[in-house]
Amino acid sequence: MKCPFCSHPDTQVVETRVAEDGGFVRRRRQCGHCEKRFTTYERPEVSLPVIVKKDGRRIDYDRSKLRGSFSLALRKRPVPIDKVDLALEHVEDKLRTLGAREVQTHLIGELVMAELQKLDKVAYIRYASVYRSFEDIDQFKSIVDEVTTPPPAAKKDGARKKD
Structure with missing residues (x-):
């Protein structure tokens, strides 16, 4: 995943948590270049009508x-x-x-x-x-x-x- 601050392609997952309802995964990431942290969310893709x-x-x-x-x-x-x-x-x-x-x-x-x-x-x-x-x-x-x-x-x- 690309860093949203410096656009460097090398980021590392620091922490992973599953939501209480199990509907998504929250990941804390850290950039290998600027060392800033950010959060991403992973959800299943299901098409809506x-x-x-x-x-x-x-x-x-x-x-x-x-x-x-x-x-x-x-x-x-x-x-x-x-x-x-x-x-x-x-x-x-x-x-x-x-x-x-x-x-x-x-x-x-x-x-x-x-x-x-x-x-x-x-x-x-x-x-x-x-x-x-x-x-x-x-x-x-x-x-x-x-x-x-x-x-x-x-x-x-x-x-x-x-x-």
């Missing part, structure tokens, strides 16, 4: 576009970047497990919404308002009610019995 846009165009999957969607929805929200990375991994894992060669954009939108709902309710509402093309206040109200209303099981447990 082609994305079919609403107008019928087909484009290759692009992680940076997905990250951009998350970043826009999470703008100025207190969500750590490692949680965003994990959410991206969840979406990609679901796309891989589908085994489909092509996926409609609406499916990706639904996967993103599911991950945003777990990460941050405000970001979820932001994304949903654009993704679902809200046109009136009632649509906003219904999605806000959806995230603020406790699930039915929680209502039962939290309700007091009248004697």
Whole structure:
């Protein structure tokens, strides 16, 4: 591997670690010329499906576009970047497990919404308002009610019995 600092081709692996989930290998390397250290990540290459846009165009999957969607929805929200990375991994894992060669954009939108709902309710509402093309206040109200209303099981447990 070539050194990213001086471009010397001679680098040496100093330390190797496997990620907790086993999804990738992290390697610390040191350049034999400038002696600077850097980290590389080794992941298995698995192809993701082609994305079919609403107008019928087909484009290759692009992680940076997905990250951009998350970043826009999470703008100025207190969500750590490692949680965003994990959410991206969840979406990609679901796309891989589908085994489909092509996926409609609406499916990706639904996967993103599911991950945003777990990460941050405000970001979820932001994304949903654009993704679902809200046109009136009632649509906003219904999605806000959806995230603020406790699930039915929680209502039962939290309700007091009248004697």
